[in-house]
Amino acid sequence: MSSSGSLSLLLLPPLSCFLLQDPSLAFSLQSCTIFYSENVSNMWVTCKGRELTVVSDNIPRNAASLDLSWNLLAQITRTDFRGLSKIKSLEVQRNLISHIDGGAFTDLAELLILIMNDNKLTNLTDNMFQGLSKLATLALSSNHISFISPVAFQSLDSLKWVELGSNHLHQVKDIVPLLKLPMIQILFLGYNKLNSFQSDDLPLNISNVRSLSLSLNPLRKFSITTDVFPYLQSLDFSKCSSNMEWKVENKTFLRSLTSLFFSGTYISFDTYREMLQTTDSLQKLVLTYIKEWLDGLVDIACKIPSLRSLDAAACQIETIDDNLQRSCSQLTELILSANSLSGMSEHSLQSLTQLSLLQLHGNYLPKVPRALRRLSTLDVLDLSFNVISELDCLDFQHLTRLTELNLNHNRISSLRGCVFQNLNDLKVLNMGQNAVFTIQDAFKVSLRKLESLNLHSSVLVKLKQGDFRNLSSFRFLDLEADTAIPMDYGIFEGLDHLQTLRLSVSSYEKDFFRLSHVENLTLHLTFAWNPQSSQLNDESPFSNSPNLKKLVLKVYDTFTTHISPNMLGGLKSLEYLMTEKFFVKSVHPDMFKYTPQLKGLQIVHSDVLYLTPELFWPIPNLKALDLSDNELRSLDFLAQANLPALSWLKLSNNKLSIINEMLLHSLPALTYLDLTGNPLTCECSNSGFNLWVLSSNQTQVINGHQYTCAFPVSQRGKKFLEFDVHSCWIDASFLCFICCSCLIVFTLLASFTYHFLRWKKVASQRYDAFVSYNINDEAWVCRELLPVLEDFEPGKSIVENITEAIYGSRKTICVISRSYLQSKWCSREIQMASFRLFDDLVKRCTYLSWPRAAQHTGVFWQKVQRSLEANEQDLLSTKI
Template sequence: MAPSTYRELILVAIFTSFLQLCSTYSFRNCIESANSNHTIFTCIKRQATTVHAIVDDLPPSATNVTISRCKLSHIPARNFSQLPQLRILALNNNSVTHIDKYAFVNLGHLQSLNLSSNSLTYLDPALFRGLLNLTKLFLADNKLTNLSLNQFSDLTSLEILDLRRNKLISFSTVVNAITNLPALKKLDLSFNKLTSLNASANLPQFLDILYLSNNNLITLTNNKQFLRTVKVLDLSYNFHLPTSAFHNLNMENITYLRLRSTNVSITKLLEHNYTRVPPWHIDFSGLGLKDPQILCKRLSHFPKRHIKNMTLTSNNISNLYNSTFAYCPLITNVLDISLNNLKNPGCLKFLTGQPHVKTLKVEHNHLNKLFRCNKGHSLTFPNLRELSFRYNRILSVSGNAFSHVPKLTTLQLNINIIAYLDTYALGGLKDLIMLRLDNNLLTDIYAESFEDLYSLKTLNLRNNQIAVIFNNTFHSLRNLTILDLGGNKITQFQSKAFHGLDRLANLYLDRNHLKEIDSQLLARFHNTLKVLDLHANQIYYFQERRQSPFVNLTKLVDLKLDAQRPDGINLLPHKFFQGLSSLKSLYLSNNHITYYSEDTFDGLTNLKFLTLDNSCVGVTKLTPGIFKDLRKLETLQVENMGIESFSKEVFGNLTALRVLHLNRNAIQTLDVDVLKNLTNLQYLDVRSSPLSCNCLNRDIQNWTKNNHRVQLVDLYSLTCWDQKGSNFYNFDTNVCYYKEELYLFASTCSITIILTLIPLLYVKLYWKCKYGYYIFRSWFGEQWRRLREQEEKCIYDAFVSYNSADENWVMEQLLPNLEGNGSSYRLCLHHRDFEPGRNIVDNIVAAVYNSRKTVCIISQNYLRSEWCSLEIQLASYRLFHEMQDVLLLVFLESIPERKLSTYHRMRKVMLKKTYLQWPGPDCTDPAKAQGLFWKQLKKALRSSSSTRQEEESMEADVQLGEEKDAPNTKDREYFVNQPHVDEEAYYLMP
């Protein structure tokens, strides 16, 4: 193996590994053809201005590259060196003016190079060196005026050289450039400015085809043997080329000579035997032979008595007589008299003496009618197999018009204006296989029209004016396989319209006026029909069908229902395609389908191609599971469907899908998981969709950078609709990571703050929260509402709230003084009066609301008790929020203000309400002080609403800054330590 081959294999291996590891399987300026396996690329209408920018990212496995209609002006050196496997390179239709001599280095496998339709004026002599395998070189449509010596000397395998439409003047320089090309077979120099074929060198030995049409030739060559090896020579449209130019030229190997529109007199050419060219190899078109009989008489002098093909087109022939071709050698194959002025074929009597003609072409003439040719006529042409009257003006065809050609197998009457076809016009054509009547004006066809066509296999009636197909129209056509009725005005088929079509495989009914699909009519084709074309009819549904119209077409493989008029199929009924178990291709594009049900495509288990392009109304949301049965689908086209989401529920089952067209939809995001699930996908087109450049598409951007399986078409041209000037493939995704970090920081910071505040809030708000909970619970409880209603019907005079540690004082001091010794107060004590088995909170609420007053026995132990705190909170709620004078505070011991300040609500109560202090042991006269205490307590228990009003007035005075006689905290401390202060004022301090 050559070292270069090793290098190429190494390059391919390196690229393949790179592609699999990290490469983006998309190309900046090219599109890989679907299913080409990294070999075929098209780069058309790119904005790039350099070849390097276009092909730089193509893989070394590329074998076919087309760069066309781009803005290239220069092909630099070695721009294709990284493509060693290239076989076909097309650089046509650009604006290339200069190509570097090393532009095609390292393209040793190149077989075809197309540089046509550029602006080349010069080719470097070394330009094509090294292209040892090049077989086709196209340089047409440039501005070349000259070629260098040995210009193509290295192209030892070149077979075709196309230099059409240049400005070459010297034929000799062309020959010098190609003379050493041993494999050259075809040279095209048409549309140049050559005036002569004189050359100092010889043509390549194996040059067979030489096109020299549309030049300025006025002579050929002085070398009589120069054209000896040429087989096909086209000299047409050299208007000044004379007959004398052929004098004594050796053209004995010519098999086809074309002299159309030259100044050559064919009669003189044949009369004086200027050349050795066999006359039966000459194309006699465009030579002004108005009377072919003269030509035939000239040909009769040649020893050979038969001619295979005779072409007499464009000779202004107006009339053909019975003996016109009688003098000609026997024509054994084709007689072409198209592009003349014939008006009447006359039952082909002009073929008298030519019984062996197999194909007769009378196209592009002025025939207006085909007349009757009586049966049993002595002049028949049993060997004629193909007859073409295309492109005439035939208006009518009479009965038995073809009785003189009973063995016809192909009859072409298409592209005329036939409005009347006699019922028996085609009578007797029992061997006819193909009949073309398309592009005429037929309105009716009848059963008798095809009565004798037992062997017919193809019947083309496209583009006529047929409205109805009657019963038994095709009853004799039992061998018909292709029936084309497209482009008519058919609105209905009678019940037996297709009777007799036992082998029909292809039925074309497109562009008619059908409004429904007749399932019973199609049922007869259940074993034969493979192609059904209903394109551009008027089929639509407003309600569900009970049964699929295709339920019997189990052999159908191709179905076209696209572009129904005027607004398309607006509804696809449930299980509409049921029965089409063999269907492989389905066309539904260009419809306005408003809804696709989940079972729309059920049963299409063998479908491989589906197109729904432009088949929607506005934005479409495809039903999940709609493609669930399409496990063999390979190509899906849903272009311009208004699809918003690319979801796994819709597309996830398409595991065999290779090509997916999603362009021109409303998709903003692509789900990477769906793409990963489509394990066979190779080609994805989302062009002209409003892809969003936000964090939702971050994963798809990363996927495009690492994916080596799916080609995202034209990735580098996809833009962001929400970020003008940004490209989808490289939009900034860092902000997505910043947001994640920000969210993480914010969440951790919040958790830290919450965990820090919880202990503080527990200390500060524990009781408020707990109280609020109980209040909330009681507020909405039935007990709360009941107690509020019974507020005026109190059971107790006072509810005594105390801590169990102070129970001795309550039982020994409070209870005897208020309920004993002649007192009539009724107190509520929790250990005595709470209802057993009842919730303690409900008992507390009942005690507070069933008592006119709540007496709180305050001590250090009381302040530390949770339940005591709840009891005073409930009482204070009635004091502050319900404005009820219900709370009395009794201090059993002196408590510093710094401790009371912790209990905000208790400080508030002390500022608003009178409180009592139990005389301590340091009092000068305990008995008197205690007596005064009980007197003040009983007075407070008997206080009325008027007292409450006085207190409210006092509170208002305090708020206005008028403290009057109310002593402050320091005064209270003073009074406690001063025995001479009035005792009543001491024990009743505001």
């Protein structure tokens, strides 16, 4: 294969091969993603929205939850869920399922929840739910079900909750099998075609159902003539027929009824009144989208002594006069949300002497109604999503029992010192999204029991020392905003129980914030962040917060500064660090030397170009690492990072094109890997990673089967796992055949013939060059470097082949790449080439032999002296 004047190549065969394991064990599911906690029994598999036409056959056998919703499944067969005996929750809503084989769910013996809403089912057949003895929740809404087999539910002894809304059920006898179930409690039949619900049509004595919804049915008659529902607690007649006849012969038949739902004027006022008059035990009444008869219905309902809760949401109420609640003195809960309230008379709520909860959110109230000042029994007040611009000192003066106050999403700009002065029992105060710019002395008095304060999105001019002095019960404080809040020294002194703090700052100094008890700290570093004044740049700003377990550092604006490697000094208890746009380009190798307990690390949107393995050496307990949305081009840092516990690794949206699968072997606990959005190369350089993704039975590569090729141009847009990797490897069986054949031939040759031919070959065969390269660079060598190939001589050791090839070639060419430097055999080749170079150099140099000069020492030393006087570039070698 060689000739004078031609360039020949000595090809080295690959030294390893990849064997695919059983694909059913692989975690890189083609159409699904696995999520799970540290407890493997809680594994959740989602195949949602993947356009599946059949159930994936590689779902892990230990999956506890499976989501197949939003696909194109047309049927469920007996084999679809075979072997999935540990699944407890199964969702297949939003498909095209029209048929289910009998016994299709037999293997799902542990199933508790089955959701099949929004499909094409028309019939529920005999054995459809066979084997689901533990099933507790069954959702079949929005199908086309018009027939239910009398024995369809006979094996569902544990069933408690059933949804059959939005189907084509015409007769109440269709649901008799459900009403007979021993554990049934909740039955939703809304939006069907039931025109009658009569106990005379139910061939049963007693049903255990607790909640029954018949909303949006064209009911013309509701009749209970026997005590068939002794446990019924909730009835929903929302938006039913306007001419419905109500017939309950004995009030005791509904003796357990506590909740009743009406909606709109679909039922006549007389029928509503009749219904209310037969529910002596009613505790909660919901009246939605009712305006015309609201006053009359409320008046009738409030005459029921047991009534405690009235919900009149979305009834288009614009104002409340003195008459609405006059007869409702026994109410403890009043909900008037999502109306058009802009005011109420001062005495409109004066009769509600037992009210503990009042919800007025989602209205147009410009101020706190004066009517609330008389509600001294109130515990919870919700005034969120109104247009309140100012708080008066008398607004909450008499609400001394208030424990929760929600003023979120209003227009309050300032707080006077007297606003909350009497709220001695208040525990939760939400004033987020108000653009408050001054709090004066609002939190200096009272509020000793306040545990949670939300001032999110405030524009506070300044926080002064002592503003939170008396809040000794504080556990949660949110001061995060778009702009930094100036603060006095010692602003948080005395808050010994504060556990969670969220701040927007332009600088952070350890002596400025003494947070010895805080466990969760979020810092929003604003555009005014000053690297010169912040000790984040030179000392350990968090050293006065030794109990920090979670630290969040986020920047939404341009932020470039040097971050000191001592920044996390003193945080020996830190377990989670989340940063966004904080570290820029790189992270100092000593950054985590103070955080040995770190378990979760997030460095995102930071343009990080590279990381060093030394960075991770101090945090061997790291379990989750998120480096998404950066500029990483290599994962070399993983090789020596020493992360034995890392199980979750997210590297999405970086610049990774070649993934060395050997690096991933340095992460023995890795179970979750996300490389979405990286420009992967579909060439031989990635063949190892390609096969690793397909064969790994431990690590799940998230959406791996959806990854596409970015390079080369000819492969762009194609699936990464579909590019042909076989051309990158010499066929093992063919290689074995050649080797065996050669061995037989050489065994038959006589020893003298072998030596003769070998000598002739060595003497006559002389190559122009020996080319040393790694198999990953083969395509370039073959295409760009050499047109002629010549293999090793079979039957010899690799080392012997390499030696003869190098010494049998005039020149040695080394194609040095990253893969070349990582190869043991390539290292041997370049070492052998170096030996030959040294050998040639020695042959051209002055060479003296001491044994031969032993009898003529004078001549020997004369030659040595002459050599030392020669050109300084000449070499002298002495053989002893």
